[in-house]
Amino acid sequence: MRYLMTARSTDTxxxxxxxxxxxxxxxxxxxxxxxxxxxxxxxxxxxxxxxSRGDDLTVTDGPFTEAKEAVAGFAxxxxxxxxxxxxxxxxxxxxxxxxxSIVQQVFGP
Amino acid sequence: MTPPSDGPGGGTSAARPAGAHGVDVQAAVAAVWRLESxxxxxxxxxxxxxxxAAEEVAQDAVVAALQxxxxxxxxxxxxxxxxxxxKRRAVDRVRRAEREERGQADLAREQDTAQPGPxxxxxxxxxxxxxxxFLTCHPVLPPQSRIALTLRLLGGLTPDEIARALLLDTxxxxxxxxxxxxxxARDRVDFTAALxxxxxxxxxxxxxxxxxxxxxEGYAATLGKDLIRPxxxxxxxxxxxxxxxxxxxxxxxxxxxxxxxLQASRQAARxxxxxxxxxxxxxxxxxxxxxxxxxxxxAMLRARDLLAGRRPGPxxxxxxxxxxxxxxxxxxxxxxxxxxxIAALYEALAHLLPTPVVQLNRAVAVxxxxxxxxxxxxxxxxxxxxxxxxxxxxxxxRADLLQRxxxxxxxxxxxxxxxxxxxNAAERAFLLRRAEGGxxxxxxxxxxxxxxxxxxxxxxxxxxxxxxxxxxxxxxxGLGESAALDEITADQIARxxxxxWGDAAPATWNRHRGALRSFAAWAxxxxxxxxxxxxxxxxxxxxxxxxxxxxxxxxxxSTVPARDRLLWTLLHESGAAVAAVxxxxxxxxxxPHHRARSxxxxxxxxxxxxxxxxxxxxxxxxxxxxxxxxxxxxxxTPPDPADRCPVTGRRRLSYERAEYLFKQATRRLDPxxxxxxxxxxxxxxxxxxR
Numbered sequence: 033m034r035y036l037m038t039a040r041s042t043d044t045x046x047x048x049x050x051x052x053x054x055x056x057x058x059x060x061x062x063x064x065x066x067x068x069x070x071x072x073x074x075x076x077x078x079x080x081x082x083x084s085r086g087d088d089l090t091v092t093d094g095p096f097t098e099a100k101e102a103v104a105g106f107a108x109x110x111x112x113x114x115x116x117x118x119x120x121x122x123x124x125x126x127x128x129x130x131x132x133s134i135v136q137q138v139f140g141p
Numbered sequence: 142m143t144p145p146s147d148g149p150g151g152g153t154s155a156a157r158p159a160g161a162h163g164v165d166v167q168a169a170v171a172a173v174w175r176l177e178s179x180x181x182x183x184x185x186x187x188x189x190x191x192x193x194a195a196e197e198v199a200q201d202a203v204v205a206a207l208q209x210x211x212x213x214x215x216x217x218x219x220x221x222x223x224x225x226x227x228k229r230r231a232v233d234r235v236r237r238a239e240r241e242e243r244g245q246a247d248l249a250r251e252q253d254t255a256q257p258g259p260x261x262x263x264x265x266x267x268x269x270x271x272x273x274x275f276l277t278c279h280p281v282l283p284p285q286s287r288i289a290l291t292l293r294l295l296g297g298l299t300p301d302e303i304a305r306a307l308l309l310d311t312x313x314x315x316x317x318x319x320x321x322x323x324x325x326a327r328d329r330v331d332f333t334a335a336l337x338x339x340x341x342x343x344x345x346x347x348x349x350x351x352x353x354x355x356x357x358e359g360y361a362a363t364l365g366k367d368l369i370r371p372x373x374x375x376x377x378x379x380x381x382x383x384x385x386x387x388x389x390x391x392x393x394x395x396x397x398x399x400x401x402x403l404q405a406s407r408q409a410a411r412x413x414x415x416x417x418x419x420x421x422x423x424x425x426x427x428x429x430x431x432x433x434x435x436x437x438x439x440a441m442l443r444a445r446d447l448l449a450g451r452r453p454g455p456x457x458x459x460x461x462x463x464x465x466x467x468x469x470x471x472x473x474x475x476x477x478x479x480x481x482x483i484a485a486l487y488e489a490l491a492h493l494l495p496t497p498v499v500q501l502n503r504a505v506a507v508x509x510x511x512x513x514x515x516x517x518x519x520x521x522x523x524x525x526x527x528x529x530x531x532x533x534x535x536x537x538x539r540a541d542l543l544q545r546x547x548x549x550x551x552x553x554x555x556x557x558x559x560x561x562x563x564x565n566a567a568e569r570a571f572l573l574r575r576a577e578g579g580x581x582x583x584x585x586x587x588x589x590x591x592x593x594x595x596x597x598x599x600x601x602x603x604x605x606x607x608x609x610x611x612x613x614x615x616x617x618x619g620l621g622e623s624a625a626l627d628e629i630t631a632d633q634i635a636r637x638x639x640x641x642w643g644d645a646a647p648a649t650w651n652r653h654r655g656a657l658r659s660f661a662a663w664a665x666x667x668x669x670x671x672x673x674x675x676x677x678x679x680x681x682x683x684x685x686x687x688x689x690x691x692x693x694x695x696x697x698x699s700t701v702p703a704r705d706r707l708l709w710t711l712l713h714e715s716g717a718a719v720a721a722v723x724x725x726x727x728x729x730x731x732x733p734h735h736r737a738r739s740x741x742x743x744x745x746x747x748x749x750x751x752x753x754x755x756x757x758x759x760x761x762x763x764x765x766x767x768x769x770x771x772x773x774x775x776x777x778t779p780p781d782p783a784d785r786c787p788v789t790g791r792r793r794l795s796y797e798r799a800e801y802l803f804k805q806a807t808r809r810l811d812p813x814x815x816x817x818x819x820x821x822x823x824x825x826x827x828x829x830x831r
Contacts, residue, residue, distance in 0.1 A: 068176075069383035070432050108432075112375055115165070119219065122163030126218065 034110055034138040035072070035117035037124065038103045043131040055127045063109070068120070099117040104131075108138065166210045171297075173219040174203055178297030181224050183269035186332050188231040192276060195323035196294060198234060202227035270295075271341075271387040272332055274380070277321070278348040281328045286321035287351050289314050296376045306373050307358065339391060344382070345391050349459065352381045356401050374405055385440065392452050395444035396460030402437035403466035406430040417567050422475035423587065425623055434470050441467060461490040474622045476590030480509035491617070497526045498534075505538055513545040530584075533562035537572060553577075578627075587666075588629065589622030595663050603781045604724070605656075611658035611797055615641045626664060631672035638673050646820070647676040686824040687817065692811045698806075704794075705802055707753045708767055712822040714746040719819045723794060725766040726783075727758045737766075761786065765793035 046052075047055040063069035079102070107124070111117045114137070121133045178199070186195040202223050222488070277290040292298045292306070300318065304311040324790035334340070341643040359373030373666040378401050385394040410424040415776065419425075444460050456464070465486045472478040487503035500523055507517020520539050529535045556576035560569045592613040596606055619637035620629060642650050654673045660812040661669035687695075696710055711722050721739050729738040732755055746754070758766060765784060768791040804816030811817055 065382060065386040067378055067436070070436075110375065112175060112372055113168065113172055115168040116176060119169070119172050119176060122217075122219075 033112070034108060035114070035139050036107065036136050037117065037121050038134050038136075039105045039124070039128065040102070040132045040134075041104050042131050046129045048128075052129075054125060059123065059127060063120070066094045066113065068109050070110055074105040074106070075100055075103055077104075091137045166215065167207065169215050169219065170203060170206045170210065173206075173223065177220045177223060179270050179273065179295040180266060181220075181227050184224060184266065185227050185231045186273060186276075187269055188228065188234060190332055190751075192290075192294070192332075194234060194324050195231070196318075196322065198231045199227050201230050218400045218810045224601075228301060246777040263478040267387055268336055270383065271335075271336065274348050274384060274387075275344045276325060276330060276332060278344075278351045278743060279325065279330055281324050281330065284322050284351075284354075284825075286317045287347065288354060290321040291351050291380070292355070292376065293318055295380060298376070305725040306370050308370075330453055340581045341388050341392065345388055348384055349381075349393055349397050352377050352384065353397060353401070353459070354719055355380070356404075360404060362673075365542055372402075372407075373410070377401060378405060386445075388442075388452060390447060392444040392447040393457040393459045395440045395447070396457060396463050399437045399440035399444065399463035402440060402786055403463060403470055405472065406433035406437065413567075418571075421469060422478070423623065426473065426475075427469070433449050436469065437470070437729070439465065456489070458490060461486055461493070464716065473591045476593040476622075478509070480506055497523055498532075499531045501529065501532075501535060501538060502541075508538075508542050508545075513542040517546065531562055533559045533568075533572075536562065540575070543661040586626045587622065588620055588626055590622040591664055592617060592660065594661050603783060604720070606781065607784070607793075607795070608652060608720075609656040609659065612653045613660060615653075616657070626666060629666070629669060631669065634672035644815075646818070650676045685821065686820050687810075691807075692822075695810075697805065701806060702770075703753065703804070704757060704767060704770075705799075706793075707757055708799060708805065709752070709819075709822055710753070711744075711746055712751050712819060714750060715718055715744045716823045717744045719796060719799070719823070723767055723796060723799060727761045727762060727766055728763045730754065730758060730766070753810035761788050763787065765800070767794040768792070769794050769798060 060069060060072060080094060081090075081092045083090045083092070107120075109117055109120055111120070114135070115136050121135050125131065126134055163556040181202070182195055182199050186192060187200050189195045189198065204228055206219070206223060210216070230334045242673045263595035266800065274395070275293060276285045277294055280461070282290070288307070289303055292303045293300065298306065301311050302316045303309075355373050359371050359375075359377060373622060374545070378398075381394070381401055385391070387397045388394050406429050407421070407424060407429065410428040411419055413419050428479065439462070441463050442454070444463070448454055448460075450458060465483055468479050468483050468486070484503065484506035487499065487506050491499050491503055501520065504516045504519035504523070506516075507519055516541065520535065520542060523529055523535060537559035540552045540559060543549075543552035543555060553576045556572050560572035563569050563572065596610055596613065601609070616634070616637055619640070620633055638650070638653065638657075641652055654675060658670050660666075691711065696706055696713075698706070708722065711717075712719060715722065717739060725737050725739065725744070731737055732751055733744070735748045736743045737750050738744075754766075764786040768786050768789065770791075772790050785791070800819055803819050803822075806816070808814060810817040
């Protein structure tokens with residue numbers, strides 16, 4: 033089964049440093065080699081928001097004021113159970129420090 | 142203790158109490174163990190030098206976690222916790238054994254220097270995992286023990302889980318694991334031996350075998366209710382990828398990963414809504430997993446690079462099978478499958494792996510590539526093979542080939558025989574349906590491949606082929622490439638016609654209707670033939686001509702490509718049929734006389750237009766005069782070479798496209814906003830009735 037993990041920053045999330053980059057690169061390499069990590073990436077803070085209501089569609093350019101709510105990165109993983117996904121998110125959080133992750137199962141294709 | 146309240150489960154909206162106590166500890170331990178058992182066990186074997194002892198020590202660590210974590214909470218780094226505990230216990234155990242041995246030896250003499258103690262040599266985590274794999278798949282072990290030990294020590298499964306996965310009882314699994322451990326101890330299989338390239342190459346074969354066996358065991362079980370069986374695919378994929386990572390110079394390791402990724406990519410499409418198996422050529426390719434396909438391609442390229450570089454040689458059986466899977470993955474529809482290539486790959490595979498099943502698959506491929514008779518000849522040569530006498534796919538393949546040869550009665554008998562041999566109820570029903578529908582050679586076929594086959598008939602002349610192609614393409618996009626021929630209803634067809642040509646001229650409508658009827662007659666579809674009523678030709682002769690002012694504006698519009706303006710000019714000046722103008726070839730042109738041969742007659746234009754014609758044909762001495770603006774993709778290459786430009790490879794401009802461009806250009810002139818049809822260019826003002 034597949035899970036999508038998204039990470040959000042909070043007020044106390046530290047700025048990434050050299051150590052974080054090295055540890056994260058090793059983690060990503062290991063998980064990719066094992067075939068657990070299918071896709072991952074960081075997300076730009078700015079973005080475009082599309083809101084539809086009835087026949088109306090509003091398109092707004094970012095950045096948005098509630099930027100700290102924004103998803104900062106994601107990882108798509110192939111695992112045998114929810115607990116495995118949680119364990120992976122745990123490792124991820126240990127590397128990045130303060131902040132928050134959401135783990136959700138992905139259905140399809 | 143710091144409960145992981147910032148952990149992923151501890152979001153603000155969590156209903157249950159955040160933190161360690163809300164987590165299902167047992168599930169958490171199992172998850173960590175499945176991810177980490179290979180590494181932890183390998184580290185422990187390095188200390189104990191004995192697989193049996195290592196397994197026990199590792200299990201002790203798991204038990205300790207189950208006892209302590211509910212009280213203390215899941216530690217921040219569960220894997221490190223388990224590793225530390227396991228290693229500490231392993232060292233304790235070795236020391237205890239040492240002490241006991243020394244105590245007894247004291248009576249006789251001082252202990253020699255045989256130090257089992259703490260690790261000799263540097264611990265090298267990845268290499269130790271590879272050593273552990275070589276150990277659990279060691280040739281001294283019987284195959285069942287290899288599988289059980291690998292699942293136990295590297296897959297992190299409990300004997301109970303292994304039993305469920307392999308459809309065995311737990312005692313059998315426990316026995317096989319114990320047997321494996323005993324044999325490894327008896328033969329003193331050395332764990333710490335150096336792993337040079339030659340050693341890895343020699344020992345990788347049995348590991349590949351175990352991994353692929355596990356994968357197939359899981360792959361075959363998609364229909365089962367117990368998820369642990371399909372889960373074997375995931376375990377096998379992880380083991381295979383780990384192996385390819387640890388032994389990166391082994392082409393066959395990458396070949397196996399490619400094969401498994403590509404097969405796994407079709408997992409979702411392999412069963413229908415009622416759990417019935419869906420054969421490869423009938424699968425909905427939109428449900429194939431592009432992520433896994435991409436990973437499969439990448440693994441295959443790595444294997445090929447090795448064979449072309451560091452490890453020169455011919456491809457091995459896993460890579461060949463992966464290459465076959467790649468051929469399927471590359472075909473956008475079943476009809477586009479490169480069967481000739483697949484047949485060639487199966488032939489190479491049959492040399493390495495001359496099993497009857499490989500030969501049978503080869504017969505299927507040859508039947509597609511060279512025709513049903515060639516396939517049947519091959520399949521018949523397998524008829525006497527005892528290994529296939531109860532294998533339902535042999536009669537099923539023969540039946541399919543016989544049916545395509547028109548030998549319906551024999552086909553029906555073979556379908557029944559196949560139905561009697563299969564153990565899968567859904568498949569049996571499917572085979573019986575095919576046996577009943579024996580008269581209908583096109584039952585169960587898909588629209589896309591059927592139209593391709595229809596258009597490929599030698600008897601069609603190029604002009605009708607072009608025209609039919611247009612109709613059938615619309616039908617395919619409207620109903621889907623994989624729509625089953627025998628399930629298409631008259632209503633569906635009528636809807637496609639109404640949407641596409643509802644406001645077209647009666648002649649256009651009837652031309653498409655004619656194409657539909659030819660196809661329906663060829664495919665034996667009685668419902669389709671009468672789906673669309675004929676339209677009476679409009680009594681008024683032809684559409685009204687365009688106003689002069691619009692015409693001048695259009696033909697003088699320099700933003701329109703020269704090709705289109707020339708086409709419109711020729712249509713207007715010659716008054717010839719649109720299809721005739723589009724069918725003009727460069728060699729038909731007679732520029733000195735301002736005309737071109739068209740069928741048995743001449744098509745003439747105004748002398749001032751001749752320079753434009755010469756300009757468009759410049760640099761070419763044959764091929765279509767009007768070309769599309771881009772080169773076609775391989776799949777759209779016209780079957781008739783006369784429709785392709787020998788210089789640029791572009792295809793002849795189609796009626797559809799030309800009409801579309803004209804409509805776009807005239808949209809603003811049309812009060813209805815739809816744009817005009819090309820036919821209005823050639824229309825002449827009605828003569829006053831006399």
